[in-house]
Amino acid sequence: MSEKKNWPLWEIFIRSKNGLNHKHVGSLHAADAEMAIENARDVYTRRMEGVSIWVVESEHITASSPNQSESLFDPANDKVYRHPTFYNLPDEVKHM
Amino acid sequence: MKAPTDYAHLEDQFQARIDAEEKIEPKDWMPDKYRKTLIRQISQHAHSEIVGMLPEGNWITRAPSLRRKVALLAKVQDEAGHGLYLYGAAETLGAERDDLLDELHRGEAKYSSIFNYPTLSWADIGAIGWLVDGAAIMNQVPLCRCSYGPYARAMVRVCKEESFHQRQGYEIMLTLARGTEAQKKMAQDALNRWWWPSLMMFGPNDAESKHTAQSMAWKIKRFTNDELRQRFVDITAPQAEFLGLTIPDEHLKYNEETGHYGFGPIDWDEFWQVVSGEGPCNRQRLKARRRAHEEGQWVRDAALAHAEKRRQRQAAKNDQKVA
Ligand SMILES: [Fe+2]
Numbered sequence A: 001m002s003e004k005k006n007w008p009l010w011e012i013f014i015r016s017k018n019g020l021n022h023k024h025v026g027s028l029h030a031a032d033a034e035m036a037i038e039n040a041r042d043v044y045t046r047r048m049e050g051v052s053i054w055v056v057e058s059e060h061i062t063a064s065s066p067n068q069s070e071s072l073f074d075p076a077n078d079k080v081y082r083h084p085t086f087y088n089l090p091d092e093v094k095h096m
Numbered sequence B: 001m002k003a004p005t006d007y008a009h010l011e012d013q014f015q016a017r018i019d020a021e022e023k024i025e026p027k028d029w030m031p032d033k034y035r036k037t038l039i040r041q042i043s044q045h046a047h048s049e050i051v052g053m054l055p056e057g058n059w060i061t062r063a064p065s066l067r068r069k070v071a072l073l074a075k076v077q078d079e080a081g082h083g084l085y086l087y088g089a090a091e092t093l094g095a096e097r098d099d100l101l102d103e104l105h106r107g108e109a110k111y112s113s114i115f116n117y118p119t120l121s122w123a124d125i126g127a128i129g130w131l132v133d134g135a136a137i138m139n140q141v142p143l144c145r146c147s148y149g150p151y152a153r154a155m156v157r158v159c160k161e162e163s164f165h166q167r168q169g170y171e172i173m174l175t176l177a178r179g180t181e182a183q184k185k186m187a188q189d190a191l192n193r194w195w196w197p198s199l200m201m202f203g204p205n206d207a208e209s210k211h212t213a214q215s216m217a218w219k220i221k222r223f224t225n226d227e228l229r230q231r232f233v234d235i236t237a238p239q240a241e242f243l244g245l246t247i248p249d250e251h252l253k254y255n256e257e258t259g260h261y262g263f264g265p266i267d268w269d270e271f272w273q274v275v276s277g278e279g280p281c282n283r284q285r286l287k288a289r290r291r292a293h294e295e296g297q298w299v300r301d302a303a304l305a306h307a308e309k310r311r312q313r314q315a316a317k318n319d320q321k322v323a
C-alpha cells in the first residue's frame, strides 16, 4: 500500500450542456480518476446538471497568486486600443 | 511574522473589500479569526447535514409507499451531497477532512441540536421536511451572499435542492392532516414535538449570541438569529393553519400593529442541555456515525490499494513501451 492514507482531493469541472465550457463546480475525494468521475456524477449531477465531467487531482493545479495579480493583470489595464470603442468612425459608416 | 501595523493595515484593506461586497477567495489574504470562524461554521454545518441523514434514514425502509420511499431516499442522498459540498468548502480554508471528521467522532464538534431528537412516527418525516428543512432554508438563503466565495457557492447549490425537501415534507403533513382521525393525530403529535426544537435551530437570542456582531461585520451572517426566527414563525404559522393543525404555543398570536406573530418563551435550558450532549439521541447519533466511519475503513483502504496497484501496472506497461 502507498504511504498516503487518505484519498486525494480532486477538482471537478462540469459541462452543463454541449456548446458550453466545462466549469469548476467544487472538489471531492477519490482513490483514483475513475472513482473521482463516479463520485462527481453522484455529488454534482444528481439533477442532470451535466453532460461531461473533467476531474483533475488538486495538487496538479497551478494557480496564479492573488499577491501578484497587479503585476499579472495591470499590463492589460491601460491598453484601451484593444477595444473597438477606441476607434472613432463617422456615424455614416454602417455595419462596423 | 508580520509587524503589528502591517497586520492592522491588511485587516483594514480586508474589511474595505468586505464592505464593498467583494467576495473573498481561498488564496486571498484573510485575518486568522475570519478563517477560523469560517472553518468552525462550515464544518458544523457539514456535520449537521451528515448527522441529519440519521433520523430520516431510519424511515426509508418503512416509508408507506414507493413514491414516499424514492422521495425520502433522494432527500437523504441530497443531505449527503450537502455535507460533501460543505466539507469541500472548509478544505479550501486549509482544514483537513479527516481532522474535521475526527473532531465530530470524538464528540468535540457541534452540529445542529435538532438531529438529537428521535423520529417516532412517519409523521415526523413530514414535520422534519416542513419545519427542519424550512428553518434550514431560512438560515441558508442569506448564506448564498456570504462574503466567502466557496461557502456562498456551496449554499447556492444547497438552496436549489432544499425546496423539494420542504415541499415533500409539507405534502406528507397535508396528506396526514386530511386523512383519518388517527393520521391527523399523528401529524399533530409530530408538530407538537418538532415545533420548539425547530425554533431553537436559529440559535440563542441575539443578546446571548457571542459571534453574531463579528460575523455580521464580516458579512458571513446577514441577519441575526432572532430576525430569522421571527421570519420563520411568520411564514410557518399560516402554513400550520392551512393544515388545520395547532402550533403548541399558547402565546402565538398575530400582532396587527407589528405585522408579526408574537410567540412564547423558548426553553433555553433544554437547548443548552441538548447542545452539551444530553439530548435524547446524542449518544445514539455519534455511535451510528462512528460505526459507519469505522466499518467503511476497509473500503477506503481497499480502494487506495486498488488504485495503487493499477498505477504500478500502468507504469510497468509504460516502461516496457520505452524499452
Ligand atoms: Fe441539507
Ligand SMILES: [Fe+2]
Binding pocket: B079, B133, B136, B162, B165
Ligand atoms: Fe434538506
